[in-house]
Amino acid sequence: MATNRFVCEVCNKGFQREQNLQLHRRGHNLPWKLKQKSNKEVKRKVYLCPEPTCVHHDPSRALGDLTGIKKHYYRKHGEKKWKCEKCSKRYAVQSDWKAHSKTCGTKEYRCDCGTIFSRRDSFITHRAFCDALMQETLRNPTVSFTAMAAAPGSGGRIGLYGPRLGGGALSQNMDNNTNSSFTPVGVYNLNRSFPDNMQRLGVGMNRADKFGDFVPRTSNPNSSAFFMQCPSSQGLMTRNDPSFFNQLQLDPTNLQTNNNNNNFFNVGFFQEINAKNSQTNVPSPYSGSLVHHQHQDNLNVSSNISAAALLQRATQMGSTAHNNDPSALIRGLVSSSNAADVQNIGGQMENDNDNLQGLMNSLASDGGGSGGIFDVHFCDDNADICGSGKLTLDFLGVNGRDHHRSLEAGMKFSQPNNLF
């Protein structure tokens, strides 16, 4: 047996070749830089692939040995003459085929859902979100990230595959209420608080000081307000983690208002921001950016009605327009100057469909006359528009087929006095 010269420093497993060792080390999540291969002696590369379209035809991409270039040629540019008996894979190089048929079907990972994997890592990845596994966890909603994190030995970078696949060890720590509103993707359980596990969480955790904000569970399982959440995924809002705000030049040291516990939710941060902003001009997280914001108290309000309010108003006017009353628009406009009316309408648009319907009604091409047909004339020489009453608008609610009325309506637009 050949010596296993290359040994993994983490688990002491031996390998005959260095690249196999590297592949293995990847599984331990070692830092990227260590993965670089360091060549002790540089081999001269002189073999070129004869196929002109191939990348290795170029001298700068030459290969090192004859066997290698031959295998490359067959693999890339040859026909695949060798076929595996058990599966459908074909190979151009006999040694590849032999190597494959040795392992074909021998080592299989089978998921509960029935899918088969030959590689351990793809199997693991699949299991993480596989349906079958999810059914399993839904029945026993036990695993929570916080508890997993609290498990001894979690201080370093352990593979979480262990506890998760095991599952059982942690289940005793949880109470077994089913989690109704939750579909676990990464088995991520939120609606829990663990008053009895609090001290446990202090043990073995790198960042135990981040759990200052526990709130005992309330009776309402859906109140999301202050449940203890997974520490790792709160990265966005941690003290040391300015994230977006950093982009906008917010000084992170100002964020920490509470010195006792590193405030996970950074409630203090938000409170501080809100306090700062309630009366002042500039919302601080976004200052120093490209845009200078100003508080709009006195700026535009006096002369501005929101577009939303106007649209709502137009809808109402359209849907309530009376058929035989050409002055409906006028009255509508006059009454709009009543501030009280406008305030009542502004702001909340209750139901988009209603609004749309109202506005559409005011424009709909209706055969009858009940608030339906609309017709507007800007020039008196387009009287024939009346005839095609279906396709035109009459904001005033005047029946389009009625010539005189329409012309009157046209007149109204060109005679300013009547409008007010």
Place this chain on the structure above:
Amino acid sequence: MMPLHRTNLAGPSPYPWLKDLKPEERGLYLIHLLLTCANHVTSGSLQNANSALEQLSHLSSPDGDTMQRIAAYFTEALSTRILKSWPGLYKALNATRMRNVSEEIYARKLFFEMFPVLKVSYLLTNQAIVEAMEGEKMVHVIDLHASEPAQWIALIQSFNSRPEGPPHLRITSVHQQKGVLDQMAHRLTEEAEKLDIPFQFNPVVSRLESLNVDQLRVKTGEALAISSVLQLHCLLASDDEFLRKNCPSRFKNPNGTDLQRVLLMNPNSAGEVTDNDIISNNGYSPSGDSASSFPLSSGKMDRFLHALWSLSPKLMVVTEQDSDHNGTSLMERLLESLYTYGALFDCLESKLPRTSQERIKVEKMLFGEEIKNIIACEGCERTERHERLEKWSQRFDLAGFGNVPLSCYSMLQARRLLQSYGCEGYRIKEENGCAAICWQDRPLYSVSSWRCRK
């Protein structure tokens, strides 16, 4: 009878009485004019449309109040639409126009800063990714439109602070401009090196429409997350004529004449589809409700979603506009977009003074262009095909994706973010596990996350 005053470009306003209108009255009148004009455009009575446009031009203004600004952009859009019915004239006028790409990018950056939408979206996206990638060692994130490095910097930081340590992270970003990708690469690798986490950035220079998923180089064994922010809807742009001919049942219209009007509007189609085709293959669905109908989708979208599905992503987070701007008739689109952009312009009004140049830039270069696209363009040109969340959900469901509800924690964070933003009108609602960002109860954007269902 008093004849209509003709416009004298050099002289005083021919509508002196319009000056005396109060803002509310003017606003209402503007809405009325817009609807009238659109109606005339649809029916082909261009003379009347022209008159409406004249009045609109006088009353609207890009630096007036909210309604004036909206009207200005809608007016421009409607006139562009009319102009397009003379394709030669339109092309000639636009031949020397140069697209200012850096201005567009700047406008997007302003949008990121002025509105909380993107920040909330990034927050929710990142949170969903971190949650889904719990325990994963190799994470590959695909960003379908590289826009803000801030998003991924935040993700890198989140991953860095998880207890089991950061995974080996790969981010693949797609964008048309190489410069944007280079900048993104630089910022992200800098951040990763600072935190000493294994990181790799792969740029893909491509338009989304012509993207081949092979270019994304997804490897087996890595956990894949896909993020799409306001991009997918352009894949819905398709040859409407083709669809109408071949899948007439997909066009549901309460009023059959709408289709006719659209046909009249588009002179190019005149020869291809006859009125008889439309009437006999009428799009009425007897049941009439959305549950039984297919969402209107193009082959492009289906194929793209299927390609994404075949990558077996662990998570796909989609942020999209949550408004129906993809109606088949102009009137439908006009009405819906009036509401939507009304809300968006209201947001700006409440945050920035009218003199702010940045505000005008966003209104013109971002919203104005979207409005122009929605109103003036048809077929493959019309890429701003925003649709409601339920349609997207149906589409994703059909493509083999299952919804992953956003976690309570994410929603909490998002709400906090909105609160800290300091603007009263924003709300975030949760429906069926998806988040809808609203302004005064009008939903504007939605964020939803999906997993690959096998």
